[in-house]
Amino acid sequence: MPLMKIILAAPRGFCAGVNMAIESLDLTIKAFGKPVYVYHEIVHNKYVVDTFKSKGAVFVDHLEEVPEGSTLLFSAHGVSPAIRKLARDRKLTAIDATCPLVTKVHLEAIKFAKEGYTIVLIGHEGHDEVIGTMGEAPEAIVLVESQAEIDALPFDDTTKLAYLTQTTLSVDDANRIIRGLKARFPQIVGPPKEDICYATQNRQEAVHLLAEEADIVLVLGSQNSSNSQRLKEIAKEHGKPAYLIDGAQDIHGEWFSDAQTVLITAGASAPESVVQEVVEYLRDRFGAAVESRSIRSEDVHFPLPRELRNLTISAK
Incomplete structure (x- = not known):
């Protein structure tokens, strides 16, 4: 018998908005050359940001850091009208990868x-x-x-x-x-359709449904990822030890001293590669067996920013 059981939650990891933003930045670097400047992190994930830094992306928190006439990508989190105006004033080629x-x-x-x-x-x-x-x-x-x-x-x-x-x-x-x-305020009104995104809801639902079966919960995601933090909080609300980690390098072996079943999930900006690294770590160290559990299917796709759509067509 395996020493440990891993429940691999699904849906997990990248959502449609993150996929679109990452594809947008990758294509922008290939089409316009490096450096490509990005206003804030493209998504809130250290692994993704570090990977793009190595490819020629420069992440900035102030547009004054971007040389006039440069190529700029707005991150998945969106920007204010004032930032858009400043980009125009600085004659930047701005590409908007805001999640729809x-x-x-x-x-x-x-x-x-x-x-x-x-x-x-x-x-x-x-x-x-x-x-x-x-x-x-x-x-x-x-x-x-x-x-x-x-x-x-x-x-x-x-x-x-x-x-x-x-x-x-x-x-x-x-x-x-x-x-x-x-x-x-009984008079208050809300939007016609709720604002919390489908991927956030689905990942939270999976943790709600599966945490009871686990002794410990691992959430793949970075500390500044809001949706990843929520997954950790939900697991703790179910009375389970829960850890938010960027990858296998953050794991402490003593977490598993009394753990026979580990639930693994990932925030919407965490790549599947880091999930699999953690799975392999637990397999190698504890002889863990994996059971995939899907509570809902996702089939959502967002189009690239209009500035990049023709580039994709021409690249084909």
């Missing part, structure tokens, strides 16, 4: 603001996606991420209010905040 699901939230913010709503954005302060969304209508948006912050809001029942959410939140946490907002 993030763009949806931006458009909802613009619509609500034009209709005179004050928008309560549910999200994490300082996250790239939140910064970009708030930049669409900064005078009309306030950010909350806790019941205490809801209680502190200065509005009354005559205020025209709407809510939006960051796409990578915990579904449970977001619903809790939405319930709190509706309890305090």
